Amino acid sequence: MLLTILGGCGAWPAAGRACSGYLVEHDGFRLLVDPGYATVPRLLERITADQVDAVFVSHGHPDHCADLNPLLRARTLRDDPPAPLPVYSLPGALDAVLALDRPGMLADAYVLHEFVAGDPLVIGPFRAQTRLLPHSVPNAGIRLTAGERVLTYTGDTGPSPDVVDLARGADLLLAEATFADQVPLDSRRHLSSARQAARRAKQAEVRHLLLTHLQPGTDAAAARAAAGAEYDGEVGIATSGLTIDLH
Numbered sequence: 001m002l003l004t005i006l007g008g009c010g011a012w013p014a015a016g017r018a019c020s021g022y023l024v025e026h027d028g029f030r031l032l033v034d035p036g037y038a039t040v041p042r043l044l045e046r047i048t049a050d051q052v053d054a055v056f057v058s059h060g061h062p063d064h065c066a067d068l069n070p071l072l073r074a075r076t077l078r079d080d081p082p083a084p085l086p087v088y089s090l091p092g093a094l095d096a097v098l099a100l101d102r103p104g105m106l107a108d109a110y111v112l113h114e115f116v117a118g119d120p121l122v123i124g125p126f127r128a129q130t131r132l133l134p135h136s137v138p139n140a141g142i143r144l145t146a147g148e149r150v151l152t153y154t155g156d157t158g159p160s161p162d163v164v165d166l167a168r169g170a171d172l173l174l175a176e177a178t179f180a181d182q183v184p185l186d187s188r189r190h191l192s193s194a195r196q197a198a199r200r201a202k203q204a205e206v207r208h209l210l211l212t213h214l215q216p217g218t219d220a221a222a223a224r225a226a227a228g229a230e231y232d233g234e235v236g237i238a239t240s241g242l243t244i245d246l247h
Ligand SMILES: [Zn+2]
Pocket: 059, 061, 135, 156
C-alpha cells in the first residue's frame, strides 16, 4: 500500500500548501481520500484525472472535499470522459460541493455511494471499516486494509475511544492534529492536538504516526515534539509530496 500526501493543511490552504488530500494506491488501484482545497493541482502533477479509481470523503467540510468539483470537471469536460467515478461519503455530506455547477452538468461524472458509518465497505482492493467520530459535522474515520497492511485515517475528530479501536495495530495512523499541544476550549469536542493523537497512537500500538491537518499557525516542530513526548514510534508530519510505502 502506497500513500502519497497531496496536502495536510488544516482549515484553509496557506501559501504553498494544500488542505487534506491523500492518494492511497494498491495493486494499481488509486483511491483518493479527501479531495480538500488545492489538492487537485498536486494530484494532476502525478496522475491524470481519469486515473483516479474511487474517492472517499471523511466529512463535508470544504477543506476535505472542495476539490471534488475540479476533479469531476477535469474528468467530464473532455471529448472522451472516463467511466463515472465512484464516490463514497456519509449521507448528505457532499450535497453542497455537488451543487456548485448547474444541475446535471456533472451528473454523469460520478456515482455516489452514501454509506452508514459502521457498514463495511469494499473499494477496489481495499477493505474498509468506518466509524463515526466526533466532529462539528458527521465525520467518518476509516481503516483501510489491503494485503497485509492497514492504514487508519481519522478525518477530523475530538476525543473518542473509537479512534483507538479503528487504529488498533495499524501500520500507519494518519491523525488529525489541528493544534500542537492544547486544543482551545471551544474546539475540544471536535478537534485534536498532536499530543492527543500520539496518545491514541500509543494506545492502539500503531507502527507509525503521521500528523496531519495542522492549521496555519501550528508549528510543525512543536507538534512533533508534543507527539514525541507521548509516543515512542516514528512521528511524521503530512506535507505535500511525502510518499510512504507501507511494506
Ligand atoms: Zn472538519
